[in-house]
Amino acid sequence: MRYAVAIDIGGTNTRVALIDEELNIISREQFSTDNKEPENTLNEICHIIKSFDKDIVGVGMSCPGPLDLINGKVLTPPNLNGKWHNLEISKVLSEKIGKPVYLDNDANLAGLAEAVVGEGKDCNIVQYLTVSTGLGAGFVINKEVYLGAHGFANEVANSIMIQDGPSHGNILPGGIEAISSGTAITERAKKAGLLVKHAGEVNDLALSGNEVAAGIMKDAKNYLANFIALIYGFADPDIVILGGSVALKIDGFVEEIEALVKEKVYGVMKPYIKVRKSTLNEDSGLIGAGYLAFSKQK
Structure with a gap:
């Protein structure tokens, strides 16, 4: 061995x-x-x-x-x-x-594990996104991580989705991490006056009818779906796998993202949209x- x-x-x-x-x-x-x-x-x-x-x-x-x-x-x-x-x-x-x-x-490396033994093990082109404290990504082709020309491929956190949008830390205003990560969801809620400790509590408030929390969660899901739709239009992966606490712990999150992505691509692409939850720990x-x-x- x-x-x-x-x-x-x-x-x-x-x-x-x-x-x-x-x-x-x-x-x-x-x-x-x-x-x-x-x-x-x-x-x-x-x-x-x-x-x-x-x-x-x-x-x-x-x-x-x-x-x-x-x-x-x-x-x-x-x-x-x-x-x-x-x-x-x-x-x-x-x-x-x-x-x-x-x-x-x-x-x-998490994306590589997904492509080898996880939800993407039967796929050739695997896109992994972790939606947690931050928002990170890994792109794997035939069980090999794609690094790009300078090693910066899939450094996606600063991808601008909203002009002059929200920001936190060193993330540029409107960057996807500043909208859809767990930290972003929580910080936006706190700035709006909501007493929350994590993104799950923001989601709970949204489900209970709090309009502010609902708007924050709608942004997080909608712009993440926009971002994934862009990935499909650009790279055409076999599967997009979502990991991280937001994706794994909020019930129905991944399924809703998949449905939203299907609304944002060409009709001929819809049958090939596959957004799945990570099954690795x-x-x-x-x-x-x-x-x-x-x-x-x-």
Whole structure:
């Protein structure tokens, strides 16, 4: 049996998992990320890999973006600071463990897992969108992540859907993440005076007849459907898979999005619109990272 290591570096925690070639998670560890000094985090990763006591073929790794995926480099993520910025992380970790390291972002790796063992496993062209704290995406063709010319393919959060529309954080006004993500839904509701903690509560208010909440949810769904319709018109995927807390926890969300998308495309395209809910759990990124490492050995 061959093994790979999957790593998910977050601004708060880092997860490291041992994956077998059937993409089962054999073992995993989690620890707090040192978000100022990468050396401490990388040394702990090395210690965990050694503790697995297996001969691994390589490492797949996700890290907060923006990333230079062509050169395996962390750029300027807002939740990692100091020496993390412009770190050639693939090269540095590879030198420490003596194995190849392949960097990608979490949405790409989740999309890869969907295309290999999830809802898209029988499809050639898979579009994945996570609708959660943010809004991320991954595009997979024949079980391989499409990176684009410079590694920025599917960095969609700033895609402008409303001129001079809502914004939050470093998202441009009217960006899809500032309209349809869980954070956007919640923040828009709070600014309108609603006492809510998350997008699910906004949806509950909408269902109970609150007009403000209903308008916010209508925007979130309608513009997400607009965005997916654009994807179908441009890339013609076999399937669009939605993951993340908003898509998975709000009843009927995905089904409503699919119905809306069908209203926004040419009639001849309607039979081919397939928007589905992810059936993988929060480990999809780790599974995708493991598959990435194995796929590079073929």
